[in-house]
Amino acid sequence: MPTGDQPRILLVDDEPDLLDGLRRQLRREFDVETAVGAANGLFALGKGAPFTVIVSDFMMPGINGAQFLAAARKAAPSATRMLLTGHTNLADAASTVNQGGVFRMLLKPVEPETMVAALRDSVAQHRLVVAERELLEQTLRGSVQALTDVLSLVSPAGFGRGTRMRRVASAVLDSVEVEDRWAMELAVQMSQLGVVSLPPPVAARLVAGAELSPAEQLMVDRMPEVAEQLISPIPRLGVVAEAIRYSRKGFDGSGTPADGTAGERIPFGGRLLRLIEDHDALLAQGVSPTLAIATLRSSAGLYDPALLDALETAAATAGGVHGVPLAEVQCGMVLAAPVTSLSGVLLVNDGQEVTAGLLTRLRNFAELEDGVAEPVMVLDVSPSDPAPTG
Secondary structure: OOOOOOOEEEEEEOOOOHHHHHHHOOOOEEEEEEEEOOHHHHHOOOOOOOOEEEEOOOOOOOOOOHHHHHHHHHHHHOOOEEEEOOOOHHHHHHHHHHHHHHEEEEEEOOOOOHHHHHHHHHHHHHHHHHHHHHHHHHHHHHHHHHHHHHHHHHHHHHHHHHHHHHHHHHHHHOOOOOHHHHHHHHHHHHHHHHHOOOOOHHHHHHHOOOOOOOOHHHHHHHHHHHHHHHHHOOOOOOOHHHHHHHOEEEEOOEEEEOOEEEEEEEEHHHHHHHHHHHHHHHHHHHHHHHHHHHHHHHOHHHHOOOHHHHHHHHOOOOOOOEOOOHHHHOOOOOOOOOOOOOOEEEEEOOOOOOOOOHHHHHHHHHHOOOOOOOOOOEEEEOOOOOOOOO
């Protein structure tokens, strides 16, 4: 009987007797599941715990081993893939290895000792890949959190704007199909990192939507470059950095970078960011949501038409606003208006999601003589579980 500690192996072949023989040979060391044919193999990938290793025959009716392993690579990218074959055509073998990302290829008939050794190597490879991925993900999360924390400390207003824009971008992305959605939302959030290069008065004027002098505008125009420089060294954030690099590029090819790209050849993230940033800037100037969309449409050559349509739909279905006492503010709520002291001093900008740390901060302000002005205005969205603070 398999134990919970045994690596889970999927064997796929069109010969049931061969599969039964392999299962008997391997079951002492591995948790073996078999599938007769590629179709059953693909079905098996969708149920139960993830497989550590996927082993497939090459010559199968319908979908051959190369096609099956290519599909398995998408369905279970972390699994190590092996090929068993009596077919020795080098061109077919090379195609199988390339399409399916095959780690080992064994020629039939296979000695039991050879099979077990290959499976052990495949399990070790799987563990290595998973460990490297987890390390990268931890590095990514830690780096992103560190940069976000710096932004929230250096420029709470910039942090609030990024959070507000990310929420709008998320609503837009609900209406379009895009790969790496997480990267697109992260690009919107981190696009404001460049605000750390601005003098505080300029940053305040930018967030408030105030008119900027030519010198101030030049500083603001350099923000994407600063943000890109901060993000580029972080593993796996190339797509995020690219989106920010193209965030001032018009759909008609105008703007920067002046590299001749236009239309859908502009990276999707750049097209999204250009629209979301300009929309937010109009709202910051006090323009109504309806007028903001109309203004953007009057300069439609600057924006991806499909994204502009999605933004209009998202704006039309946005929830309302209501006020709650500070005692009833919960983690996950979104501030719909700035939170001030009783004397009007700004404490927290609008657009921020209430985290455990932010909630503690507001309650501490409430203990001071100047207190916190109530009610606190929040968006009509359901609160989530307390957000992690670090």
